[in-house]
Amino acid sequence: MPDTIKNQDQDRSTLTTSPLATGLIVLSDGTVYRGFGAGTTGQALGEVCFNTAMTGHQEILADPSYAGQILCFTFPHIGNVGANSEDEEASCGRAQRAAVGMIAKSEITAPANWRASQTFNEWLLTRGIIAVTGVDTRALTRKLRVEGMQIAAIAHAKDGHFDIEALKALAKNAPTMEGKELARDVTREEAGDWKEGDWDWPNGFKNGPEDGPKVVVLDYGVKSNILRRLTSAGAHVVVKPGSASAEEVLAENPDGVVVSNGPGDPAATGEYALETLRALLDKNIPMLGICLGHQMLALALGAKTLKMAQGHHGANHPVKNFDTGQVEIVSMNHGFAVDGDSLPANAQQTHISLFDGTNCGFKLNDKPVFAVQHHPEASPGPQDSFNVFEGFIEAIKAR
Template sequence: MQDQAKQQGWARPVATAVLVMADGTVIEGVGFGAPGKAVGEVCFNTAMTGYQEVLTDPSYAGQIVTFTFPHIGNVGANDEDIETVDFERVHGARGLIVQAPVTGPSNFRAQTGLDAWLKTRGIIGLAGIDTRALTVLIREKGMPNAVIAYDPDGKFDLDALKAEAAGWPGIDGMDLVPDVTAQQDYGWTETTWRLGSGYGAQDGTRLKVVALDFGVKRNILRLLAEAGCDVKVVPATTSAEDILALKPDGIFLSNGPGDPAETGKYAVPTIRKILEAKIPTFGICLGHQMMALAVGAKTVKMNQGHHGANHPVKDFTTHKVEIVSMNHGFAVDPETLPANAVETHKSLFDGSNCGIALTDRPAFSVQHHPEASPGPQDSHYLFARFVEMMEKRRAA
């Protein structure tokens, strides 16, 4: 039958990439990027732009990203839109799934095509599948564990790939922060990007901020620097004593990947001591979850998570609805928040918690990404709120 099909010119092309799920489901397509295989949790992202920022966001460590927008990669890639701080280490997604084959780059900022860029980053790509069907599967059954594999010759041991996917323990219960945190302390002076001039540099500082790095993104550090903060980034395992010895005006708890309860086994005691010192503290994403755990709340694994740049969130402190960037697979259980933790933000998609503020000390955190890389800038004001909190303490 296959020989007859070939003779008639309608033979099905050989798949050069596959997604093999833990339940045995196999999805075939066309491979691009880096040949090889990687195991991870499959999620979907609804952003229409910003694929470089998404793929290099350390919070995506351990995940394979499916974009719901069909045309990904057409503007190419450049060195400016990378979010991981260390260019040499691969901090971000393990794989990329798209519907339409990637075309040649068409953008004045492009330095290379997405295919070539993925090869340099070691990221596997899979194209030519029905991403809408995969998204529906994730929405109905949750984010599956799977192996993404690319072989230009189309040779796959499907039984072995199924076994690998089924044997992977999954992100629930996994601490991924050691893979993405800084190896040593460093300072940060780069400010935000502007058309025509690119990224800037600080010309002065007035407040000292220590950023506890669980997988921090570059644009978070840029916005802190833009706000006049003298930023020092420290590894996730840095002790509270060493952090407080730096005499910071404020402490930032960064985003990051993995199960917050696992990371919290070593990070929560540190954060509790920081909060006891009543130094202004601001957390984003995993940092938000760490703060909640530090005051006694609990986190839960979400069915499909929130991944995209178009999520509506209500800020109860301003009574405004913001469109924000999201990337998380765990959430704070608002029913477990103590009396001194007030819910400040809530998702208007599913009602999940998106922010807290402590009533007995200067500390607040949000689940979403106000640095907006990629995404809208509705929540940039949170950095100003952090600065105001630090200035108020200094003036007291």
Template sequence: MMQSTPFSSTASAPAPSSGSRSGVREATGALVLADGTVFRGRGIGAHGRAVGEVCFNTGMTGYQETLTDPSYAGQIVTFTFPHIGNVGANVEDVETTTPAARGLIVRHDPTAPSNWRSERSLDDWLKMNGIVGLSGIDTRRLTRRIRDGGPPVGVIVNAPDGNLDIDAALDEARAWPGLEGMDLARDVTCTQTYSWRETCWSLNDGYGVQDNPTRHVVAIDYGAKRNILRCLATAGCRVTVVPATATAEDILSHRPDGIFLSNGPGDPSATGAYAVPTLRSILQTDVPVMGICLGHQLLSLALGGQTRKLERGHRGANHPVKDLATGKVEITSQNHGFAVVPESLPEGIVPSHVSLFDGTNEGIRLQDRPVFSVQYHPEASPGPVDSHYLFDRFMEMIDRRA
């Protein structure tokens, strides 16, 4: 069994730093939870501190895509895989202009990168993007804490001088309200409408350009990842991206062949205050609609369903989901802390996918209209490509309407 390093102690209340006697290194970083638990370790990345909901991600690869996923706004990400940072970082693997994750927690100090695509170390990339990091703590213990008690509010601190100020961090953690009731889509959405033409990456050519689109899709940006837009472009679409606050009139004025509802962060009930009326107006038309993640939750709310906060959330690239229509199981990439309550869905709305981890809803479809959504990320960045067929399904719906 892997042993904790000397400076990864935990306590039920703030404790002094471990000092330097007997070869024990001075703690330069800490995670302070709102219940008073303190995890001490080594600070990495940007100096300072940040508050957020502490979650864990089980992915073994794709840490840069994860940290730049807008769905992680308001969250401090703990990776359960111990070796994070080995392949460094580059400009191609970012999923949004400004990373939204508030902090990073890893077991081991990131090593020097060893990958032909690397342009800088993970530590340098964290500093460049203002992300506070912490290494050297017992991430298995923290993960069990989240698994058993739910994602706590915490403050992550990186203080190279060793002045962690645990009391101030504890006060900040206890004052933060948490994600329930918080609309974060406004923080990560685009500020104006734009067009997207870039297609998916390939080994020999990198990213391509869609020069001959055969369909036009409007994507509502609740916190869209770039690879979602690339998948739409690769499928033959001219993509127009609009802000989360766009009205139905704004969206339909682009005369789309289909409408895509993106992923995003925060509480769907809070974002639904302005998104649901828009979606209800869109649903009165016959334009095909596809939603994922937050878009799936908002679509369910617009149809009369309800959402709830999950006890621990689903975050990783190894989540098995069953397609109830075909019986096939696909391994999916997921990142969400809320879920649709299937029992709340009105008649005519069919649950289409289910999680094989905990039985929660993973998708819906309408019986009488070309509308469907899933809770997971079919664009696979990072993650497996089992769910790319959903983009083909969306294209088929558009083509049948043409």
């Protein structure tokens, strides 16, 4: 029997008739959005954010930086390119514990792409991701934009039976992202070399150099394409767990160090990572920080980070590069930002967001240290910032 479902936009009173709702999103303020379940069944808690990318949904959901989050895609259609193993962004098995939920307007469609090896729904199932479709994502996005990100419970039950009051209590009482350390859940447990470079059609991934400058990557949830871009820029890449000490990093005799992206509150991860970063900064080794790594390098230098209301999530963000004078369109995924006014006197701001003026990059005037808030490796997104990797390798070779 059809179930009468209130329109998702809480500002309207229109009633629509639809089949039984099998998916539910319950925000911490008690707002309920009904839809149709996909992916795995069950329930999960996470911070809801909206992502404005039009493509690359597999790579986005596979980004370890989204651990503990539920993604609402503003682009309504999803699934037509399916999923495949070559677009994997988790660089180790543990990093596959990324996004816990997905929200979309339209029903997941069958794949119509020659690279697809799975349907998108099959891929969601393999990753344990709960999805809800048929939601008024415009209304939800507007709510998040105006009121800020919230913790939510997302649920999928094939019989359509939910304990809504219990879900409301779960969402209301769940801890927020502030103070939450998530990088330990997605970092690798053992160090190892990374050989894979850019994807070269039709041959697959290129092999990296054996004799390039050695770059140690501290893995706090590093995306595969960051490692691929470093390899393609000419580096011999060694990846170490984020918990590695400065002594363990220096034992590799690195020519450079990259502090990777990752999930959670940078201040919480910094409780065990900042000692290592400060020791490496004292050695004057060329260093590059990306996203969470950008924030933690700033904290190691004495700056502050702030929780953002909506964060930046998408593949169409304009960033001003002061070094070149150009505007770059970049991919972003972060809910915390560096307070640019708190950067030390020896730090020079190199990038800002043209959406809200927040700091998106800095470099040190007296050390070979660089950091960017955005994701220069894209995947998905534009390739305007690939020069970050080439510039970093050039700075290493110059020393």
